[in-house]
Amino acid sequence: MKASIGIKIGGGFALVAAALIIIGGLAYMNIKETLEYAKKAEQAYAVINKEGDLLKKYTAEIQANSQSALVIVTYGILIVSAAVVLIAFLIIRNIIKPLKDMTKVAASIASGDISVDVPAYNRSDEIGIFARTMKDMTRYLGKIADGLKQIAVGDLNVRFTEQSERDMLGSALSDMTQYLKMTTEAAYQIANGDLSVKVKALSEKDTLGVSFTTMTNNLKKMMEDLGEAANTIASTSSEILALTTQLASSSERTATSVTETTTTIEEVKQMALIVNQKANSIPEIAKNAQEVTETGKKSIEETITGMNRIRNQMEFIAESIVKLSEQSQSIGLIISSVNDLANQSNLLAVNASIEAAKAGEHGKGFAVVAQEVRNLAEQSKSATEQVRNILNDIQKAISAAVMATEQGTKAVEAGVKQSHETGQSIAMIAESVNGTVQSAFQIVASTNEQVAGMDQSAYAMEVIKKASDQIVLSTRQAETATQNLHEMGQKLKQMVERYNF
Amino acid sequence: MENKQSLPGKKAIDWEEIRNRIKASGEFIEHEWKLEAEARKKILEARAAALAREMKDEEDVDGHLNVVEFLLSYETYGLESVYIGEIYPLEEYTPVPCTPPFVLGIINVRGKILSVIDIRKFFELPEKGLTGLNQVIILRSDKMEFGILADSITGVRRIPAREVQPSLPTLTGLRADYLKGVTKEGLVILDADKILSDPGIIVHEEA
Numbered sequence: 001m002k003a004s005i006g007i008k009i010g011g012g013f014a015l016v017a018a019a020l021i022i023i024g025g026l027a028y029m030n031i032k033e034t035l036e037y038a039k040k041a042e043q044a045y046a047v048i049n050k051e052g053d054l055l056k057k058y059t060a061e062i063q064a065n066s067q068s069a070l071v072i073v074t075y076g077i078l079i080v081s082a083a084v085v086l087i088a089f090l091i092i093r094n095i096i097k098p099l100k101d102m103t104k105v106a107a108s109i110a111s112g113d114i115s116v117d118v119p120a121y122n123r124s125d126e127i128g129i130f131a132r133t134m135k136d137m138t139r140y141l142g143k144i145a146d147g148l149k150q151i152a153v154g155d156l157n158v159r160f161t162e163q164s165e166r167d168m169l170g171s172a173l174s175d176m177t178q179y180l181k182m183t184t185e186a187a188y189q190i191a192n193g194d195l196s197v198k199v200k201a202l203s204e205k206d207t208l209g210v211s212f213t214t215m216t217n218n219l220k221k222m223m224e225d226l227g228e229a230a231n232t233i234a235s236t237s238s239e240i241l242a243l244t245t246q247l248a249s250s251s252e253r254t255a256t257s258v259t260e261t262t263t264t265i266e267e268v269k270q271m272a273l274i275v276n277q278k279a280n281s282i283p284e285i286a287k288n289a290q291e292v293t294e295t296g297k298k299s300i301e302e303t304i305t306g307m308n309r310i311r312n313q314m315e316f317i318a319e320s321i322v323k324l325s326e327q328s329q330s331i332g333l334i335i336s337s338v339n340d341l342a343n344q345s346n347l348l349a350v351n352a353s354i355e356a357a358k359a360g361e362h363g364k365g366f367a368v369v370a371q372e373v374r375n376l377a378e379q380s381k382s383a384t385e386q387v388r389n390i391l392n393d394i395q396k397a398i399s400a401a402v403m404a405t406e407q408g409t410k411a412v413e414a415g416v417k418q419s420h421e422t423g424q425s426i427a428m429i430a431e432s433v434n435g436t437v438q439s440a441f442q443i444v445a446s447t448n449e450q451v452a453g454m455d456q457s458a459y460a461m462e463v464i465k466k467a468s469d470q471i472v473l474s475t476r477q478a479e480t481a482t483q484n485l486h487e488m489g490q491k492l493k494q495m496v497e498r499y500n501f
Numbered sequence: 502m503e504n505k506q507s508l509p510g511k512k513a514i515d516w517e518e519i520r521n522r523i524k525a526s527g528e529f530i531e532h533e534w535k536l537e538a539e540a541r542k543k544i545l546e547a548r549a550a551a552l553a554r555e556m557k558d559e560e561d562v563d564g565h566l567n568v569v570e571f572l573l574s575y576e577t578y579g580l581e582s583v584y585i586g587e588i589y590p591l592e593e594y595t596p597v598p599c600t601p602p603f604v605l606g607i608i609n610v611r612g613k614i615l616s617v618i619d620i621r622k623f624f625e626l627p628e629k630g631l632t633g634l635n636q637v638i639i640l641r642s643d644k645m646e647f648g649i650l651a652d653s654i655t656g657v658r659r660i661p662a663r664e665v666q667p668s669l670p671t672l673t674g675l676r677a678d679y680l681k682g683v684t685k686e687g688l689v690i691l692d693a694d695k696i697l698s699d700p701g702i703i704v705h706e707e708a
Contacts, residue, residue, distance in 0.1 A: 343590075344590075346654070347588055347589075347590060347636075347654070350569065350588050350654050350656070350657060351587045351588055353567075353569075353582070353657035354569065354582045354585050354586075354587065354588070354657065357567040357582040357583065357657070358582070358583070365552075367657075368552055369552060370657075371657070372548060372551070372552060374656065374657075
């Protein structure tokens with residue numbers, strides 16, 4: 001084999017060199033691909049973990065490693081190509097092959113497959129170290145991935161020991177779990193009703209923290225509003241309760257009043273019916289009254305006729321009395337002349353006595369006669385005096401009679417006038433009676449309407465009664481509903497009070 | 502018609518009674534007018550008996566005074582009938598001018614002209630209101646004849662002379678001169694003779 005190799009060295013050197021260049025170019029290409037993969041992995045990691053920065057850095061390290069690897073490879077190429085041509089074949093056989101394998105492993109890691117099996121080279125050279133380091137890396141990455149998986153299923157009890165002080169990925173994981181634990185704790189407290197918990201946003205980009213803060217604030221606000229609403233509901237429902245209670249009692253009173261009003265309407269109706277009956281009887285009474293007034297009229301006419309007759313009689317009586325008076329006057333005249341005669345007789349007797357006295361003894365008898373004549377004359381005189389007195393009395397009586405007759409005549413005239421007035425009064429009464437009859441008819445019509453109106457009122461009252469009963473019922477229901485609302489408000493209040501904010 | 506029951510407080514007029522009363526009074530007048538002959542005869546007989554009585558005190562004729570009593574100013578005076586011519590009713594008189602106040606005037610008594618004296622003025626008696634003054638008592642003597650006024654003549658009496666008392670000492674003056682005496686009843690009897698012969702009563706033409 002060595003001979004062939006030696007033979008081929010000269011010819012093949014260029015080939016080998018060319019091949020090496022090609023291989024190197026290929027490797028370079030591969031490394032470039034790896035770099036791209038690394039970039040993709042970076043993106044992938046970024047998707048898995050929102051805190052992608054650390055992973056990115058890590059990937060950058062990988063990239064750096066890859067770059068150092070590239071340098072090594074480049075150096076190798078340069079060494080091989082420049083110094084060792086002979087042993088190139090050997091070297092190629094001992095180096096290229098592991099490198100190829102290791103490149104494959106790196107590519108797998110770059111594509112995210114960290115479960116790839118890193119071949120173990122039991123050698124102490126750089127290849128072996130590289131392989132062992134790669135193995136450590138995969139193991140480390142696996143641990144990180146396991147932790148992330150655990151976090152992804154919600155288990156935050158991840159124990160991760162940082163590999164070194166500069167273990168950024170580990171510390172990031174550690175920080176992440178701690179952060180998540182803190183947030184969870186806050187969520188737990190909120191779930192238990194303690195809204196006083198404060199979640200501090202780590203940065204402006206800490207959306208979770210900001211969201212938590214916003215959430216607790218919003219919840220607080222909501223709880224406050226709810227509390228206020230509950231209070232409002234409680235007080236309002238109390239007021240509504242009071243109002244409905246009042247309304248219920250008012251409705252009951254209304255129902256009572258309606259009942260009383262219905263009774264009153266019934267009474268009024270009965271009264272209207274009585275009035276109707278009475279008014280119905282008025283026309284008959286009025287007819288009787290008309291008959292009575294007719295009779296009265298006739299009586300008055302008869303009275304006037306009678307009065308006129310009496311007046312005529314009175315005139316006759318007055319005439320008779322005047323005649324009597326005149327006759328008594330002539331008696332007076334006669335008596336006066338008789339008195340004159342008596343006076344003359346008396347004087348004659350006195351003169352006769354004087355003559356008799358002159359005659360002395362012879363005249364004595366004659367003196368006695370003369371005395372007697374004188375006595376007779378005196379008697380005649382006193383008789384005429386009496387007659388005159390009687391005549392005076394008669395005259396007085398006649399005057400009284402005339403006066404009485406005159407008064408009687410006047411009384412009769414007054415009676416006639418009175419009778420005329422009475423007749424007029426009776427006529428007026430008759431008219432009034434007619435008016436009364438008309439009024440009575442109107443009253444009958446009015447009371448009929450009144451009765452109908454009362455019926456309608458009674459019906460309306462019935463409707464009002466039903467409505468008020470309905471109102472009472474509805475008010476009771478409203479009362480119950482308000483009671484429920486009140487209780488609900490109380491419950492809501494208690495619920496809100498359970499929250500501490 | 503019902504009113505025939507009369508008004509309360511007034512009795513219904515009993516026309517029957519009134520008619521009866523009028524009839525009775527009419528009958529009474531008729532009856533009294535024609536006095537029955539017997540009753541008239543009784544009266545006349547009574548009068549004749551009275552006239553036929555004898556004068557008991559015929560022998561005392563000188564001791565009597567025939568006195569005509571008359572009323573003047575509510576007082577009763579008396580004059581002896583011897584001096585009285587007659588009594589004449591004063592119907593109309595003619596006042597005479599230029600005569601004393603006590604001369605009323607002159608009257609015509611059946612053709613004879615006489616003067617009339619108001620003795621109240623002559624005696625200076627107080628005039629007590631208006632009185633009748635419708636009688637003239639004509640006094641007559643041989644020398645004089647005139648009339649004095651009187652209200653009325655009461656009558657002619659015979660008075661026993663012893664009953665006439667002399668004039669009262671309380672009366673003085675003119676009245677006392679013409680008094681004849683006063684009776685127990687207070688009748689003042691004037692002295693007609695003195696009045697007739699009094700020169701003061703004569704109206705002198707030259708006065």
